Amino acid sequence: MKTRILLIEDDENITELVRYNLERADYKVDAVADGEDGLYRASEEAPDLILLDWMLPNLSGLEICRQLRRNAETQNIPIIMLTARADEPDRIRGLETGADDYICKPFSPKELIARIQAVLRRLRPALAGHELAFEDIKLDSVSHRVTRGGKPIQLGPTEYRLLRHFMENPRRVFSREQLLDSVWGHDVYVEPRTVDVHIRRLRKAINVDDAPDYIRTVRSAGYSLDNYN
Missing domain, CATH: 1.10.10.10 (Winged helix-like DNA-binding domain superfamily/Winged helix DNA-binding domain)
Known part of the structure; x- marks a missing residue:
């Protein structure tokens, strides 16, 4: 089975860029553009990893992260935040909320894939080997x-x-x-x-x-x- 990634991102251009490159790298990608929909999808379908935008309609990425970490069924899902907020206090805030990694926009697809692989090796080693x-x-x-x-x-x-x-x-x-x-x-x-x-x-x-x-x-x-x- 392919590693399943949930992308919660409201920018259509970024969504298509990420989906195209991750699917080429043999990941299965499910994408939603709304914060509440993203939280529901993550809770119902338990992806292997979540790529989470900070600024989202209806529910922010930080609040999604908080709620996932409070839920016993989702608290161990790896989360990488994607955001244009590059200041150190914002990065610290995202990590303290429960994100496992933090990537600032704009980012290269190669860097994103490398970060995903690094997080999976560290937190979900079963998905990194055969x-x-x-x-x-x-x-x-x-x-x-x-x-x-x-x-x-x-x-x-x-x-x-x-x-x-x-x-x-x-x-x-x-x-x-x-x-x-x-x-x-x-x-x-x-x-x-x-x-x-x-x-x-x-x-x-x-x-x-x-x-x-x-x-x-x-x-x-x-x-x-x-x-x-």
Whole structure:
């Protein structure tokens, strides 16, 4: 799966420039131009990284950043602020609000991509390489091989995508609807309860030889990959 970036920016020219260059770099880009819409999209669909303009209609980038950091489901999403406010007090204010990096306009697409890669390496290392690991579970995204304790695990395509999503986002709780959007896609209609069926299949496949169950069911919330035991 491609790394998903949410761009919250009201300047159409910047939006098109960023989208074009990030998609060429093999990122998936979702863009919104309104602050309230951006906060809603970030909360509902949990992107891998957010590019956030400071000055936005209806809700400022700073307030979006504050609210995302207060929400347990979004507090760990990396945020890079994009702004024309280059003064040191403004940069400090943005970082203190919860941004992970700060890029002043105008910026070059190469610099933006380098900053994104640096933030992902630091905060989401699973997205920077091809091998994911959680406890004794390993997933190679190039060969599509999964092992547990060194033993190969056979997974169906949907169970593989579910596991990869969980391993890219460990300890984050996802609702059935969020999993449907991230694993099945927005354009595919699937009953939310279908997620439960595939979760059971995934558990059966990876919990062999009495291995601990790391797929956590969070009542009234969803599922997460967690070693909370």
